[in-house]
Amino acid sequence: MDERYDPKTIEPKWQQDWERRNLYLTREDPGRPKFYVLEMFPYPSGAGLSVGHLHNYVPCDVVGRYKRMAGFNVLHPMGWDAFGLPAENEALLKQSHPAETVPRYAANFKRQLITSGCAYDWTREINSSSPEYYKWTQWFFLLLYKRGLAYRALGSQWWCDKCRTILANEQVVNGCCWRHTDTPVSKKDLEQWYIRITAYADRLLDDLEDIDWPEPIKLMQRNWIGRSEGAELAFPVTGHPGREVRFFTTRPDTVFGVSFMVLAPEHPLVAEITTPENRAAVEEYVSQARRQSEIERMSTVKEKTGVFTGAYARNLFTNKDIPIWIADYVLMGYGTGAIMAAPGEDQRDYEFARKYGLEIPRVTAPEDGSPTPEDRAFTEHGVAINSGFLDGMKTADAIKAVCRYAEDKRIGKPTVTYRMRDWLISRQRYWGAPIPMIYCKGACGIVAVPEEQLPVRLPAMKEYQPSGTGRSPLANVPEFVNTTCPKCGGPAERETDTLDGFACSSWYFLRFASPHEDKAPFDRKAVDYWLPVDLYVGGAEHAVMHLLYARMWTKVMYDAGMLGFKEPFPVLRNQGMVWAADGQKMSKSKGNVVTPDAMIEKYGADALRLWELFMGPFDEPTNWNEDGVAATERYLGRVWTMVRRYVEAGAPEGNPGAETLKRAHKTIRTVTDHIERLRFNTAVAALMDQLNYLARLKPEEAGRFAIESYVLMLAPMAPHMCEEMWRALGHDASIHLEPWPRFDPELTREETATVVVQINGKVRDRLEVAIGTPEDEIRAMALSSGNVKKYLGGKTPRKVIYVPNKLLSIVA
Secondary structure, three states: OOOOOOHHHHHHHHHHHHHHHOOOOOOOOOOOOEEEEEEOOOOOOOOOOOHHHHHHHHHHHHHHHHHHHOOOEEEOOOEEOOOOHHHHHHHHHOOOOHHHHHHHHHHHHHHHHHHOOOOOOHHHOEEOOOHHHHHHHHHHHHHHHHOOOEEEEEEEEEEEOOOOEEEOHHHEEOOEEOOOOOOEOEEEEEEEEEEOHHHHHHHHHHHHHHOEOOHHHHHHHHHHHOOEEEEEEEEEEOOOOOOEEEEEEOOHHHHHHOOEEEEOOOOOHHHHHOOHHHHHHHHHHHHHHOOOOHHHHHOOOOOOOEEEEEEEEEEOOOOEEEEEEEEOOOOOOOOOOEEEEOOOOOHHHHHHHHHHOOOOOOOEEOOOOOOOOOOOOOOOOOEEOOOHHHOOOEHHHHHHHHHHHHHHHOOEEEEEEOOOOOEEOEEOOOOOOEOOEEEEOOOOOEEEOOHHHOOOOOOOOOOOOOOOOOOOHHHHOHHHHEEEOOOOOOEEEEOOOEEOHHHHHHOHHHHOOOOOOOOOOOOHHHHHHHOOOOEEEOOHHHOOOHHHHHHHHHHHHHHOOOOOOOOOOOEEEOOOOEEOOOOOOOOOOOOOOOOHHHHHHHHOHHHHHHHHHHOOOOOOOEEOOHHHHHHHHHHHHHHHHHHHHHHHOOOOOOOOOHHHHHHHHHHHHHHHHHHHOOOHHHHHHHHHHHHHHHOOOOHHHHHHHHHHHHHHHHOOOOHHHHHHHHHHOOOOOOHHHOOOOOOOHHHHOOOEEEEEEEEOOEEEEEEEEEOOOOHHHHHHHHHOOHHHHHHHOOOOOOEEEEEOOOEEEEEO
């Protein structure tokens, strides 16, 4: 071994060797369990990878390498989410073409991952913009269409002027496009294709209970789905025979307190019932509301505004006419686009009523008989008052009574509503999978492209810029648009919109099981073996888009008999964000991006990998600190020196003492446990602690087991250096094919314990005792301790609580 580790020589050498040997080819050896680890596949950008990206890829690589050594068949693939707005926008910015930039950017990403030592099976690489892939994305769209889950409808949709395309509700953030946070969105009416994800709302909600995901992600999905139970009721519009305001409420027990109604500004009744003297104010308000996002309109801190339409509705429970207003906090997409306002029991309605001088009846009182608050709404459940036949009923009983009454009188019914809307999947952009639908100019109407004609290929276009007219650039390619009807053979036109990029990522995890299958989207036998994914890792920002869509598509495939499981990702983990050293997000415009290339050139890939693992808990945010890479480089230098000294001494079997053996076995136990639990930083800390011990020993005192088990444990984290050291230790085969070291439980058992002694809740002493020492002996030791005597001050303990081997608590 050389005196010092030289990463610039050794790392490329082993990367080439591993590639030549196909070392990381996915194997399906009989008798071994399987493990499928997958990161959310990236879209390849011109900026390349940053050290922040590696905080996802390196830990997953460690898991894959560890599982392979632990005896698993491991599937750890990589591919490119190459279709969609991000790739097209970047190509436009560079005045290039996505068909040219995407392959170049993907090749750069691949190079960076290889030089970072990531062990992907590159024979399974996929690219969502290749016809071999998007053929099956189109096939899945047709599956949804055949099952009544894809449909076309006219709708008022979010429009981004910079993207020049429609956006899904999930892609509007704080009133702006999710890709252009400085660009407010507006509304545009277009015929669009939708996926009926609402048909799966209950299952998407209920099945969250069966998966191991971070609770904040589950909560985000629950809130986005927004299931609400209540009643749908209808009040007739006074002076407009046959017209009624139909509304949903989760508190039908408060109907006797409804003193006004509020419609969404987009509600179709608004134009019809608004009186002439109120029309100008109403139309101006509607125009303003259409320029705001749903999140802005629903903000709890936003001041409530509204306009009176001049019309009234009849409250069928009080037989009073109540005014009908419009307000932007009511959304057309939630429930019916209308609400009853019970200001005595709803704080938002209370604030609105106070602002505009509307009546505030009180119809619910606290159960304990205390007075109803005068300065706010009483929003808790209680007892009905001033409510006719409901008086005296508890809230839960009153809700049921109103539902029964409404059904009997045929003015309403119990109902469940959802906040989530159907997934708008049309995009008026070029770089995406063409939607495989045809419009016959004869009598056939909308016709699906026959499966044997897939893929509908994306035509080459030199001028692919979005038009901004509401039509895709594909509309300007006559040879693409003009076709024949598959049913009647007559003239027809193709759909010119393309599929949202999230369609591609809704099934890619299945394709990795058999990426070269050309007769079906995947080989069922391969999917049955590898799926579902055992560990899925990615950012929390995908909670209500990719993760929700992929779950829905999986359930559709399950219902179609294509899959034997309902959830694609039973275990999900989110990596923490890596901020720049200045605490800001890494950005080329800010000049604070740190690339793996720069760190590898300066310190080597293994040092960079170690810092990615050691910089903090995997799932917590942290700031980048280059000093940490320098520190892990020094640590690796110390490991190299320890092994070199051992090799130069002839790599003796040695005669390690009992303490050395115990420490070796305890370290194996700790590192194994912490990798399993993704506690990479503490796994590295345990190895550092063990190095401090081993480095003090002579080679024969350390012995082969302690040295080799150490190198084996470090191998998933620092694969290049450990491969080099393993060969120097006299082995011919790759260290990455070696079995993971095992520990002897007998040698990891602790013989002593530290018992903390508390007096009245404060720590006053610590006792080192043999494991299993009887409680009376522990108590006697404590009471004879000088510190304990001092703080007891001659008092006799009133109570003593003992937690075996941990704590003795004295109450004096």
